[in-house]
Each structure stands twice: as structure tokens, then as C-alpha cells.
Amino acid sequence: MARRKSADLLFLVCFLAGVLSVVHFIFTFRVIPRTEHVHRDHCIDIKEFEKVSLGPVDKTLNTSDQAVSSSAAGFVYPASKFFTVWHEDSAPRVNSKLRGKKKIVVWGDEEEWDETIPSPCRPDVPPCDITLDIGQSEDADAVVFYYSRTPNVFNSSSMPKRYPHQHWIFFSDEAPLYPAMRDHDFVSYNGVFNMTMTYRLDSDVPALYGSTDIVYNKLKGKDRRHSKELDYSVGKKGLAVWFVSNCYKYLPRFAYARELLKHMDLDIFGKCGKEIACPGKGYDCSDNIIKQYKFYLAFESYHCREYITEKFWRNALENEAVPIVLGPPKCDYERIAPPNSFIHVDDFESPKDLAAYLKRLDKDTELYNQYFRWRASPKPTESISSDYGSAWCRLCKKLYDMDTTERKVYTDIDRWLKGKSYDQCKPIVLLDYNDPRNNVHFVNNFTSL
Numbered sequence: 001m002a003r004r005k006s007a008d009l010l011f012l013v014c015f016l017a018g019v020l021s022v023v024h025f026i027f028t029f030r031v032i033p034r035t036e037h038v039h040r041d042h043c044i045d046i047k048e049f050e051k052v053s054l055g056p057v058d059k060t061l062n063t064s065d066q067a068v069s070s071s072a073a074g075f076v077y078p079a080s081k082f083f084t085v086w087h088e089d090s091a092p093r094v095n096s097k098l099r100g101k102k103k104i105v106v107w108g109d110e111e112e113w114d115e116t117i118p119s120p121c122r123p124d125v126p127p128c129d130i131t132l133d134i135g136q137s138e139d140a141d142a143v144v145f146y147y148s149r150t151p152n153v154f155n156s157s158s159m160p161k162r163y164p165h166q167h168w169i170f171f172s173d174e175a176p177l178y179p180a181m182r183d184h185d186f187v188s189y190n191g192v193f194n195m196t197m198t199y200r201l202d203s204d205v206p207a208l209y210g211s212t213d214i215v216y217n218k219l220k221g222k223d224r225r226h227s228k229e230l231d232y233s234v235g236k237k238g239l240a241v242w243f244v245s246n247c248y249k250y251l252p253r254f255a256y257a258r259e260l261l262k263h264m265d266l267d268i269f270g271k272c273g274k275e276i277a278c279p280g281k282g283y284d285c286s287d288n289i290i291k292q293y294k295f296y297l298a299f300e301s302y303h304c305r306e307y308i309t310e311k312f313w314r315n316a317l318e319n320e321a322v323p324i325v326l327g328p329p330k331c332d333y334e335r336i337a338p339p340n341s342f343i344h345v346d347d348f349e350s351p352k353d354l355a356a357y358l359k360r361l362d363k364d365t366e367l368y369n370q371y372f373r374w375r376a377s378p379k380p381t382e383s384i385s386s387d388y389g390s391a392w393c394r395l396c397k398k399l400y401d402m403d404t405t406e407r408k409v410y411t412d413i414d415r416w417l418k419g420k421s422y423d424q425c426k427p428i429v430l431l432d433y434n435d436p437r438n439n440v441h442f443v444n445n446f447t448s449l
Contacts, residue, residue: 082416128396154188186414207391210313238447242297250429253299263355300327304425
């Protein structure tokens, strides 16, 4: 009898263990994929992730085991396998003299950065000293390295001396496929940087090209945009316009544009089309032209997740032209753009279908103006308010808000940039950009403005 009871007990234990294994497998199957890097053809659903605080731990923590909150964006992203976070005692400063401000040293060219760094920040941001004087790096709380100012292969002799209390920050506004980015061996930089500062929302310090909040703030006080009866087609003589100067013919946008030209009027300016003489940076000149068109081709050079540049924000939205977008998936735009403010090429079977829709909007004033209704009622949104200028203020605030015991290092910044399976961007043909045989030039009849 005792043996039978023992056998029954053993069977029950094995049965329960089997049930737990099945439950664990199901849970793992359902939850773990959501913590992996999302494939470029799918979007991160912010609502799927709960805000989780990162509690103190005694030893190195691989963050692939849990979700990590993003204080900058206000929500969490899937846990990353590309960096490690741990806690340890605060490192003392090299210079023990107390300062009332955090100090940020930008490792770069003074002429290049002069117009980028704001001073001072907003009133709600504690004060920071942001300097281009690399001689002050010893006492800096953070050192920001713009990617193009770092060696293609990591070389400690070309970098400043590192101090335990500092945060080293990788900064880039370019996509991984950009030639100068491709020249870098980022594998050699694994274990070097503590933070990232890029156009991506999952950066430690997002530095977007624009945001809905910034657009809305610019609309405040402009009474004409608060009238729902305003007709935005008035004064626009042309259908669609495109300013483009990167003429490398293997960029996917050129094949689409060639096909689009077969079915609609499209005026192309810049090095790849009709060159115009514009003083300085040429914004005033190009702005005056864009404002005379109903649509602007905000075609990105590279199809990389979240890579949405000034083509969308400055060239199109600020000039009251509806952006026709080609680049990252539609949901990336929807996450940060004003509602119903753009047209994505992915919504159409072909360039011919897109052209037919644009010509329909050209004739239907009421339908066309639907793309401007968001301007009538600017309101606060949940989108992150960050551009190049405010990103520096965001970094400053982050330095004050951080747990002084927290340490973080990117153990695989190469794949953080390019994707776990190197799928952050759609691949393109990579040849010599400087070879004139690899450039394209459009010659077509232009609208008489």
C-alpha cells in the first residue's frame, strides 16, 4: 500500500511538473516575441507595454530579461538585448569641487554645432553648461560624440580619457545606410557608449527631426489656421513638387518617382531636377516654391524604421503642402504626426493608383482640405516633443533625473543601430555614390508658376 501511495504521489508530481512546463512554454511563446526587436514591416504598439520601473539590483542585469522604461518617451519599449544595466555605488568626480550645474561636452566641430545647441533651455529644465571646449571633458557629466567625429574603427587614442562618473553618448541624425555611417565599424564600439541620441523613439535621448507638439506650438496665434472654412487650395498653382539633391539612382524613391511621372504632373527641383539659385541655405527660396503646390513628395533616401526627416516636417507641413511619404511604415508616421496630415504610398497598389487619387483631390476641394483640418484645433498630444534643439534640453534634464547608482552600456550598438537581424532598414544596392554614372537627373516640363 505504501508503495502504491508513493507511486501515486510521484505520478502527481510529474503530472504537475508537465502542466507547469506547458504553461511556461505557452507564456514564453506569447510574451517573449513581444520583447524582441520589431521587424521593420510592423510597428510597435505602445499600448502593449506597461510602464515598469527598473529596481535596484546587486549585479549586472541583462535587460533582455525584463522590460525597460523610457522616461524620455513616457512609455516603455520592448526589452533590449543590445545593452546591459546594473547598479553600483556612485563614482566620485575627478574634480571634487561642487558645481551647481551639469556639464555636457560636445566632441565635434565648433562651426558645425554652433547653431544646434540651445542656451538656455526651457524654464522647467535645470541649468546645464553645454560646451564645445573638449578641454573641459575631464570634469564633464556627459560627453556627446557625433558619429562623424569618431574614428571609423574605435581607437582609444583618438578619444578623450574616460572617467568613471561620465556618460558617453552616441549621437547620430543619419540612417544606418548613410555612406558615412556605413564606413563605421560599429562592432568595434560595442561596450563604449552609455546612451544613444538619435531620431529613434527608443533612444535614451530622442532627437527627432520634428513632432506634432512642435508643429502645434508654431500654429498658436496664427488665426487663419483656426478657421475650419479655410480653403488651403487657394493660391496653389501646381499639383506636386519635389526637392531632391541626393541623386544616387539606386535609392528606391527614384524608381517610384519615375513611375509616378508617367501618370501625373510633378515638378522636381534641386541637383536631381531643375536647379535654382537660392542664397544661403535656400529655405526662403524653396519655401516660396513649395507653398505654390498642393502636394510635396517627402520621399526619404532610406527606408529605415522611424527615419522621418525635415522633408516631412519642414518642407511639407510648415509650407502647408500635403506630404506624400515614402520611407518607414505608415504606423511610424501615425505615432508622431498630426492626424490625417499625410498620404502614405503604401496605401496604394501602384504609383498609378496614387496619381489617380492625387488628381481626384486636385479636383475635390472639400476632400483636399480634410488633410488640413488638424490645423484648426491645435491641442496637446501624447507624442514626444523633441527636435534637435529640445533634445539637448532633454539630455540635460535626464542627467539630473537619473539614479546616480545606475550604470548602462551598449554591449552591441552595431545591432541596436541596424536591427537584431540587420533588418532596421530595407537593403539597397551599395555602389559608389560619387560616381556620376550612378546619379539620376530628371528633365520634364515644369508648371508655369
